[in-house]
Amino acid sequence: MSKSKPDLSQLSPQTRLVTAGRDYAEHGFVNPAVYHGSTVLFPTAQSLHDRSQTYVYGRRGTPTSRAVEDAVALIEGGHNAKMAPSGMAAISTALLAFLKSGDHLLMVDTCYHPARLFCDGMLKGLGIETTYYDPLIGRGIANLMRPNTRVVYTESPGSQTMEVQDIPAIAEAAHKAGAIVMVDNTWGAGHYFKAFDHGADISIQAATKYLVGHSDAMMGTVTCNAETWPRFKDAYEEMGMFAGPDDMYLTLRGIHTLDVRLERHMKNALVVAEWLRARSEVETVLYPALSNAPGHDIWKRDFKGASGLFSIVLKPCREEAVSAFLDELSLFGMGYSWGGFESLAVPFVPHRTATTWTAPGPCIRFHVGLENPDDLTADLNQGFAALRRNA
Numbered sequence: 001m002s003k004s005k006p007d008l009s010q011l012s013p014q015t016r017l018v019t020a021g022r023d024y025a026e027h028g029f030v031n032p033a034v035y036h037g038s039t040v041l042f043p044t045a046q047s048l049h050d051r052s053q054t055y056v057y058g059r060r061g062t063p064t065s066r067a068v069e070d071a072v073a074l075i076e077g078g079h080n081a082k083m084a085p086s087g088m089a090a091i092s093t094a095l096l097a098f099l100k101s102g103d104h105l106l107m108v109d110t111c112y113h114p115a116r117l118f119c120d121g122m123l124k125g126l127g128i129e130t131t132y133y134d135p136l137i138g139r140g141i142a143n144l145m146r147p148n149t150r151v152v153y154t155e156s157p158g159s160q161t162m163e164v165q166d167i168p169a170i171a172e173a174a175h176k177a178g179a180i181v182m183v184d185n186t187w188g189a190g191h192y193f194k195a196f197d198h199g200a201d202i203s204i205q206a207a208t209k210y211l212v213g214h215s216d217a218m219m220g221t222v223t224c225n226a227e228t229w230p231r232f233k234d235a236y237e238e239m240g241m242f243a244g245p246d247d248m249y250l251t252l253r254g255i256h257t258l259d260v261r262l263e264r265h266m267k268n269a270l271v272v273a274e275w276l277r278a279r280s281e282v283e284t285v286l287y288p289a290l291s292n293a294p295g296h297d298i299w300k301r302d303f304k305g306a307s308g309l310f311s312i313v314l315k316p317c318r319e320e321a322v323s324a325f326l327d328e329l330s331l332f333g334m335g336y337s338w339g340g341f342e343s344l345a346v347p348f349v350p351h352r353t354a355t356t357w358t359a360p361g362p363c364i365r366f367h368v369g370l371e372n373p374d375d376l377t378a379d380l381n382q383g384f385a386a387l388r389r390n391a
């Protein structure tokens with residue numbers, strides 16, 4: 001007799017995250033081993049000829065990659081997943097898998113900026129045309145669909161400015177016109193936004209952010225539904241995509257604590273966002289989890305929670321005042337990426353081509369980490385004192 005295995009499909013999301021990937025652990029260890037491997041030996045000439053074993057070559061999958069792929073597909077609720085060496089590699093691989101010369105892509109105007117550079121650079125050079133669309137277009141996307149539109153790409157909430165997209169309405173129009181829908185699901189981490197339940201065909205994440213969760217590795221994930229999986233899997237292999245074993249392991253390790261981390265990020269972010277909303281220096285807080293904030297209604301309808309990333313628009317002030325604010329902060333570091341345990345603040349100027357950004361003052365994006373929120377608001381209070389001294 002040995003202990004029975006849990007049926008993950010019957011368990012709650014929190015329990016799934018904790019047990020995900022366990023099937024690949026051996027010798028009684030809780031965690032699976034990290035396989036560093038290229039060559040896999042075959043015991044007989046016949047088995048080499050037939051490739052009749054689970055693992056055939058490092059790039060084609062290892063117990064380490066399978067464990068994290070299973071875990072990611074489980075979080076996302078998708079059919080199967082693949083890992084890429086960065087979030088940006090996941091985005092480019094997914095787009096290249098479904099677009100060819102002469103095709104048309106509808107890209108959200110609030111996409112992650114390097115994704116825009118990929119469309120305007122590499123895709124354009126390959127003869128693939130991109131049209132940027134208003135993130136709040138909803139079912140109006142139907143008017144932009146062309147006979148050669150193959151992919152409608154969404155990101156919700158949008159990078160930096162946090163517009164929440166009506167993905168079900170967009171997906172309905174896209175599918176009617178024969179296109180597939182991709183979602184950059186990094187903010188909701190697959191745990192707080194179930195992309196496949198809302199009509200997406202492919203969910204992409206910069207696992208660098210919340211899945212890894214500790215700012216110590218780069219990773220991307222592409223999760224597919226059953227229809228898109230075969231083509232994506234072929235393209236992934238044709239392009240020679242894979243990811244490093246240690247970084248895949250760190251992703252799996254992060255996944256086990258995703259639920260508790262996200263819950264605390266949200267709790268802290270709500271405290272900090274409410275505090276910011278009450279400040280006279282702040283024009284608007286762009287955090288969909290706040291009541292009356294832009295996008296709150298769709299967020300409430302479609303999301304199960306909010307992560308720790310949001311932005312603010314300041315009342316008009318001098319650039320020197322914003323710099324003084326940022327320089328004064330000691331707990332909010334200044335740097336790119338987010339999703340780790342630590343708080344961050346970066347100024348930004350939105351880049352838009354399909355819409356116009358009309359907010360009156362400078363913008364700052366915050367990532368609220370796992371520190372005590374009272375310490376964070378005290379830090380921000382110091383920052384605002386410096387801002388006023390330089391106003």
Ligand SMILES: *Cc1c(COP(=O)(O)O)cnc(C)c1O
Nearest residue numbers: 086087088112186206208218219
């Ligand atoms: C960071 C980020 C990416 C890219 O991830 P990398 O791992 O840095 O390449 C993609 N999409 C969003 C929304 C991101 O925030």
